[in-house]
Amino acid sequence: MKNGCLGLIKRQNGRTVSAVESEVKLQGIIVKMAIHNKGDTPIIATVDDQGQLLVRRFDGNFQSILRKKCHRKVSQLTFSPNGNYLAVFMKNQILLYNINRSEYYRHNEGIPLHLSYDSSEATSFSPNWEKIYVPNKDGVQIFDQSHFFSATQFEKKVTENQALFRNESQQLWPLQFIKLVENILKMHQK
Numbered sequence: 001m002k003n004g005c006l007g008l009i010k011r012q013n014g015r016t017v018s019a020v021e022s023e024v025k026l027q028g029i030i031v032k033m034a035i036h037n038k039g040d041t042p043i044i045a046t047v048d049d050q051g052q053l054l055v056r057r058f059d060g061n062f063q064s065i066l067r068k069k070c071h072r073k074v075s076q077l078t079f080s081p082n083g084n085y086l087a088v089f090m091k092n093q094i095l096l097y098n099i100n101r102s103e104y105y106r107h108n109e110g111i112p113l114h115l116s117y118d119s120s121e122a123t124s125f126s127p128n129w130e131k132i133y134v135p136n137k138d139g140v141q142i143f144d145q146s147h148f149f150s151a152t153q154f155e156k157k158v159t160e161n162q163a164l165f166r167n168e169s170q171q172l173w174p175l176q177f178i179k180l181v182e183n184i185l186k187m188h189q190k
Contacts, residue, residue, distance in 0.1 A: 028052065034077035034086070043099065045086050047074040055086060055099055065099050080129045089123050094132070 028048035036043040041059045047070060048054075055066035066086075076089035088095040123134050125145075132143045 032074050032077050034079055036079035036083040038081075038083060043079065043083055045077045045079070047077060047088075053088065055097075066097060068097075076123065078125060080125075081127065085129070087125065094123070 028050040030046045031049050032047040034045045041057050043055065043057050043065070044062075045053070045055045051070040051072075051074070053066065053068040053070050053074070054064065057063045057065055070088065070090065072090040072093065074088055074090055076087075078087045078089070079085070080087075084098060084100050086097045086099055088097070123132065125132055130145060132145050134141045134143065
């Protein structure tokens with residue numbers, strides 16, 4: 001393997017059977033990594049010490065799917081159980097990327113889930129990704145996120161929370177919510 005590249009090595013009975021390396025040279029040292037290894041093609045997400053997020057699919061060769069600069073320190077990377085989403089945990093922010101929409105992730109800014117809680121390394125999702133457990137100074141907050149992964153549930157949630165659009169005393173929050181709604185609708189588009 002060349003220095004500064006990501007590689008996969010297949011071993012059987014203590015011997016190297018095959019080795020493949022990424023064409024993309026890494027900018028820095030990998031500090032966080034997540035692998036989704038269900039199905040035929042493993043997906044590998046890495047963040048280096050320069051804040052460069054790279055997501056690659058391996059189908060005999062490395063295929064770059066997503067490349068983003070993270071402007072905050074990444075504390076954790078996690079794939080959804082089906083491998084369609086990647087959660088990037090940073091202080092006070094969790095960004096969610098739909099990695100299966102090639103036409104979308106080129107300009108994908110992620111979907112901020114929660115901005116006001118400490119999403120430290122202890123933050124995690126339930127096994128089905130419907131709940132997020134976020135530590136804070138009073139204990140653990142549990143958030144229901146099931147509406148992010150189903151267009152029907154999302155539309156229902158928006159309908160239930162229409163009052164947020166009419167709340168004139170908090171002018172900034174509705175604008176953030178509208179942007180969030182637009183991003184989630186893009187994520188669900190076919």
